[in-house]
Amino acid sequence: MDITGIAKLSTSIAETGNAQEIGLAMLKKSQDIAASTATQLLDAVQAAPSVQNLPAHLGNTINTKA
Template sequence: MEVNAIASMATAMEQTKTAQEVSVAVLKKALDSQASTASALLDALPPVTANLPPHLGQNINTKA
């Protein structure tokens, strides 16, 4: 009986390990896909400094 329990537990552990590896691989693919999509979106943006005055962003206005 003990041999069967050990074999069953070893099989269950291997299945869990395989499922975790698959989950990590899917997560990595999703992150790569998001990174490439974000990069494409940023590249598609028009240049921001096209019509802005040269002094913009040099001062910070604060009130106490």
């Protein structure tokens, strides 16, 4: 193996390592964003009022002859 082959191999290994590190950092960032979004959605669901806009007489009787 000559010097240029060793240099190319070394450069290739370094670039692969950098690409993997960047990909891992992007994955972690996207997971953080997803977790933040999920937390916001859960907070919004829990904070929603449970007041219904239905008249008070609805749901008091069951029609068994229908």
